[in-house]
Ligand SMILES: Nc1ncnc2c1ncn2[C@@H]1O[C@H](COP(=O)(O)OP(=O)(O)OP(=O)(O)O)[C@@H](O)[C@H]1O
């Protein structure tokens with residue numbers, strides 16, 4: 001059985017990609033066969049993961065072909081790269097921006113939304129967990145398709161009043177479109193992961209309280225990701241574990257991962 005999880009929010013720059021990469025990294029460390037699938041043509045997760053691989057085995061990774069080409073050939077295997085033990089990457093590339101236009105050959109939008117799931121059917125069984133990283137675009141085929149094929153969604157929310165709205169809109173969208181209109185077969189909400197980007201304790205406390213008032217305590221993960229300067233370096237250096245600062249970040253995301261697994265277990269009870 002494979003569990004597929006999309007990390008989402010309609011707002012950009014809230015920590016989706018960072019969280020997707022670090023959760024996938026932790027799942028792999030826990031011994032689960034994990035795929036991080038980068039469905040964002042910006043390729044930020046691809047970039048971070050390729051650098052992470054370079055830290056581990058000193059090899060420059062090359063993928064056989066771009067994700068768009070693999071989509072056209074209906075075989076994603078040639079865009080998969082082994083990153084480390086238990087962790088693979090489905091690498092994105094800028095030409096994946098063509099995906100929505102390419103899919104226009106299917107006239108029914110609902111059928112377009114379902115197509116990604118079919119593409120993944122050939123590789124899915126290899127993994128215990130598939131983590132999908134999506135672009136921040138509101139109402140895009142990327143996000144619709146990712147959510148359609150997912151068992152769960154984890155909303156990543158920056159604890160900033162402005163970004164509450166992006167999360168609220170996202171939750172409404174899940175219900176109204178993904179579940180009621182596209183009839184996603186399994187999708188369920190794990191919860192909302194608060195990410196504190198401010199690095200100021202009193203402000204953090206205030207905004208976290210605002211998030212609890214807005215969404216209810218039970219919908220927020222108990223684990224919040226604090227502002228950590230070290231995280232900002234991971235897109236440049238890849239994920240490393242050599243210093244105390246690295247290990248602090250990894251520890252926080254181990255807690256996020258444990259709580260995510262715990263919540264899934266509770267939902268499945
Ligand atoms: N806990 C954190 N502390 C400090 N900086 C962070 C934290 N989490 C993420 N960042 C930084 O914030 C920026 C945005 O993060 P990230 O790319 O993960 O967001 P995103 O939601 O995927 O963005 P996009 O919508 O563009 O895909 C990055 O520079 C990242 O390093």
Ligand SMILES: [Mg+2]
Pocket residue numbers: 016017018040044134135
């Ligand atoms: Mg991103």
